[in-house]
Amino acid sequence: MKALAKAGIKAGILGLALAAGLIPAASAETIKVGVTPGPHAQILEKVKDEAAKKGLDIKVMEFSDYVVPNAALASGDLQANSFQHQPYLDNQIKDRGYKIVPVGLTVNFPIGIYSQKFKSFDAIPAGASIGIPNDPTNGGRVLLLLADKGIIKLKDGVGVKASVVDVVENPKKLKFVEIDAAQLPRSLPDLAAAGINTNYAKEAGLDPVKDPILREDPKGPYVNIIAVRAEDKDKPWVKTFVETYQSPETKAFILETFKGAVLPSW
Secondary structure, three states: OHHHHHHHHHHHHHHHHHHHOOOOOOOOEEEEEEEOOOHHHHHHHHHHHHHHOOOEEEEEEEOOOOOHHHHHHHHOOOOEEEEEEHHHHHHHHHHHOOOEEEEEEOEEOOOEEEOOOOOOHHHOOOOOEEEEEOOHHHHHHHHHHHHHOOOOEEOOOOHHHOOHHHEEEOOOOOEEEEEOHHHHHHHHHHOOEEEEOHHHHHHOOOOOOOOOOEEOOOOOOOOEEEEEEHHHOOOHHHHHHHHHHOOHHHHHHHHHHHOOOOEEOO
16 A cells, blocks of 8 residues: 555656656657747747647757758758748749748848948948848848838849849949858948848847848838748647747747847737
């Protein structure tokens, strides 16, 4: 009887520990999710904590560029990623044939143009060098921002696929220098200005709300997404992951932590 009583006590303690999350439940599902450093990683850490309460164990995998997370997802090294907007994914699918699909909206990072030398874009002299990301979608995004502000004019109808060759009017004869997105903050001293994605701006100590001399309208096609392999899109863990990301708790965390630099977009 004593042995049975001890066994019952041990079982009760184990059950309480499982309920409290002190011991991982055997039924918990584990997924690896790729992100870029900065806000995407910070948000996912919050999502990870909430998802654990629902039996989903998220391993946060950080990547320093925009290319590897999709390659890793397509190869099966990741189960999902959360770092890119739809135009970028569309371009990757076109170029590489990935069978990757979006399953949920996440956040928007209005891109900004920064300068260490000039306090306004009007002050930038003719012929100055402007850094833009060297990937097609983010480079085009900066060009669209400049076109929206009347600084350049693009060919009609180019939309999110805009590139330097689509610039048809450039009154200031600006020189566009294409640089890896992650390297643009380091290149600022050598440029008049540069269009820098919010996550890389924050990593470099820039304030994405106060520091840009030009800033993108947050309403646009560049809302970020959660992406998975097409074959996985209907799996139960996908629904749990997306619902946890799009929860009131995550939204409150984003608004409090980033104070307008990153915007919930679901």
